[in-house]
Amino acid sequence: MANTIRGAAAFVGAALAGLGEAPGMSSEDIALQASYKALAEAGLTTQDVDAVFGALPGDCSPLSGLLLAEMMGIKPKFTDNNRTGGSTFLSHTLMAAMAIKEGLCDTALIFYGSNQRSASGKLVSSVKPFTYEADYKPLFPATSYALAASRHMHEYGTTREQLAHVAVAARKWAEMNPDAFMRDPLTIEDVLASRMVSSPLSVRDCCLVTDGGAALVMVSAERAKDLPKKPVYLLGGAAATWHMNILAMPDLAESAAADSGPRAMEMAGVAHKDIDVVQLYDAFTINTIMFLEDLGFVKKGEGGAFVESGAIAPGGSLPVNTNGGGLSCVHPGMYGMFTLVEAIRQLRGECGERQVEGAEIALCHGNGGVLSSQITNILGTEAAL
Amino acid sequence: MSEANEPVFTQPGPDKVYQEYLQKGQFCIQRCNACQGHVYYPRALCSHCGSYDMAWVEPSGRGVVYAVSVINRRAEKGGPYNVVLVDLEEGPRMMSRVEGVDHNAVKIGMSVKARVDTTGEKPMVVFDQV
Ligand SMILES: [Zn+2]
Numbered sequence: 006m007a008n009t010i011r012g013a014a015a016f017v018g019a020a021l022a023g024l025g026e027a028p029g030m031s032s033e034d035i036a037l038q039a040s041y042k043a044l045a046e047a048g049l050t051t052q053d054v055d056a057v058f059g060a061l062p063g064d065c066s067p068l069s070g071l072l073l074a075e076m077m078g079i080k081p082k083f084t085d086n087n088r089t090g091g092s093t094f095l096s097h098t099l100m101a102a103m104a105i106k107e108g109l110c111d112t113a114l115i116f117y118g119s120n121q122r123s124a125s126g127k128l129v130s131s132v133k134p135f136t137y138e139a140d141y142k143p144l145f146p147a148t149s150y151a152l153a154a155s156r157h158m159h160e161y162g163t164t165r166e167q168l169a170h171v172a173v174a175a176r177k178w179a180e181m182n183p184d185a186f187m188r189d190p191l192t193i194e195d196v197l198a199s200r201m202v203s204s205p206l207s208v209r210d211c212c213l214v215t216d217g218g219a220a221l222v223m224v225s226a227e228r229a230k231d232l233p234k235k236p237v238y239l240l241g242g243a244a245a246t247w248h249m250n251i252l253a254m255p256d257l258a259e260s261a262a263a264d265s266g267p268r269a270m271e272m273a274g275v276a277h278k279d280i281d282v283v284q285l286y287d288a289f290t291i292n293t294i295m296f297l298e299d300l301g302f303v304k305k306g307e308g309g310a311f312v313e314s315g316a317i318a319p320g321g322s323l324p325v326n327t328n329g330g331g332l333s334c335v336h337p338g339m340y341g342m343f344t345l346v347e348a349i350r351q352l353r354g355e356c357g358e359r360q361v362e363g364a365e366i367a368l369c370h371g372n373g374g375v376l377s378s379q380i381t382n383i384l385g386t387e388a389a390l
Numbered sequence: 391m392s393e394a395n396e397p398v399f400t401q402p403g404p405d406k407v408y409q410e411y412l413q414k415g416q417f418c419i420q421r422c423n424a425c426q427g428h429v430y431y432p433r434a435l436c437s438h439c440g441s442y443d444m445a446w447v448e449p450s451g452r453g454v455v456y457a458v459s460v461i462n463r464r465a466e467k468g469g470p471y472n473v474v475l476v477d478l479e480e481g482p483r484m485m486s487r488v489e490g491v492d493h494n495a496v497k498i499g500m501s502v503k504a505r506v507d508t509t510g511e512k513p514m515v516v517f518d519q520v
Contacts, residue, residue: 137431138485140514143473144461151459152475159457159498201462203473252431252475252485257457 011272012390014102014113015229015236018047018222019349024335025186027216028123032061035218036073036118043220048233049112056083056110058097059220062119062338063131073116083110088131089246090373091286091339094221095380098345099242101223111224118218119337128214129338132374135250144203147211147289149251149375151203154291156257158205160306163294165205167309169196171290172209172332174318179329181319181359186215187333210290212331212340219342221349226390237349238390240366241273241383251375261379262299262370270368273383277302280383281364282351283323284344286372287330293317296370297325300381324361327351341371341380348384365389397442404432407446412513415506417451419482420444430482451504452479453517460493472496476517478504488517 020042023035070084101113179185196209229236245261294308317325328347348367424441453476502517
């Protein structure tokens with residue numbers, strides 16, 4: 006039977022914690038705070054949870070779902086620590102919806118917490134150095150994305166200025182988000198003049214290094230109607246992976262989002278014109294351009310000109326990364342979770358100054374590894390069911 | 391499955407064999423006896439067809455730069471250096487660096503040839519412009 010997951014489960018809680026800098030906090034502390042807040046707004050407590058999904062940074066327990074369940078004093082029927090990098094949580098939503106639909110659990114908690122900025126001051130990666138790359142001392146992961154950017158520029162004439170437009174658009178959204186870490190005005194010239202890291206990517210082409218966590222609560226669509234928050238439904242989801250290491254990526258200018266996106270949209274039964282707001286994992290500025298192309302919002306090779314036109318900035322035709330993204334809002338290492346929280350808040354109409362009027366359908370796209378794992382989720386309000 | 395169909399996995403594994411060739415100053419990659427496809431980096435099964443029947447061959451060493459990035463390392467730490475992806479004539483793509491030219495002169499499409507550099511702490515395959 007086709008599309009049976011569509012609309013079967015809903016998000017009834019979504020919360021952030023420890024955003025920016027959370028000195029003195031462990032990753033587990035942040036994840037538990039976010040969990041409490043997400044459950045509280047759903048009118049629930051930790052004791053209602055019977056399925057736990059989630060991840061902590063690479064230096065924490067890989068069995069993080071078990072650890073969080075133990076810390077909350079619960080005995081979940083279903084746990085999933087599946088790790089696909091920063092896209093992880095967009096896989097958890099799909100697994101949770103399946104488990105809820107099949108009656109394997111009733112209340113799913115999806116958690117994330119990371120104290121990477123306060124603990125180490127740098128990106129904490131879960132990926133071990135791969136000898137056939139690491140011997141040549143690429144910066145991980147920046148050089149992998151830089152190689153992709155070099156290829157995109159070579160094939161499609163994408164420019165550093167166009168990349169800079171992605172960073173500037175993200176900052177303009179962040180200026181309207183009180184939760185965002187960087188809210189000072191940013192210009193194209195600022196981006197171009199910032200220190201080169203791994204060409205063609207400079208510091209302002211790279212995501213932030215912050216602390217932060219988030220949590221989501223999912224229940225059946227039927228039960229969601231009785232809970233306090235306006236339900237947001239998971240309409241579709243799909244994952245794709247074509248490589249792990251950048252040397253094995255078939256075409257560095259095209260990601261597996263070209264596969265995950267159409268399948269997620271087919272499950273959701275939506276077309277591009279139906280999508281009101283888009284949240285993409287912008288680990289680097291090239292990501293936004295590639296994902297807009299690969300997800301089909303523009304033709305391949307036209308992403309650079311599209312962002313240069315101002316289309317994704319406030320006031321543009323396609324609101325993208327309305328929280329400021331990983332570039333300006335928050336990036337604790339695995340940003341995928343924040344695409345979901347921002348989409349849910351937009352669909353509930355809770356986003357204040359940056360609210361996209363009448364948003365009913367959102368596309369969230371997670372990226373893991375080095376353009377390796379691509380997972381798309383489509384979320385919608387009751388009107389979109 | 392009958393014993394006749396059991397695959398014969400040789401030891402040591404491909405990763406170790408590759409490193410042993412490199413220690414001797416040789417750059418070898420695998421070629422699949424079933425589909426004739428070449429594979430890099432070393433692995434126990436052919437990623438083109440799934441066969442376990444892989445042989446070691448010396449590639450021509452000729453390749454073309456597919457992608458390039460210059461890492462802006464600070465001068466006091468040794469200064470900038472390049473990282474490239476090279477498409478080998480036989481098909482596989484590998485990470486490496488181009489030596490003997492200014493790092494900013496390394497361009498996509500540049501023809502290069504492999505060489506085993508044994509001057510460092512471990513032998514590595516690097517490329518020269520041709
Ligand atoms: Zn083969």
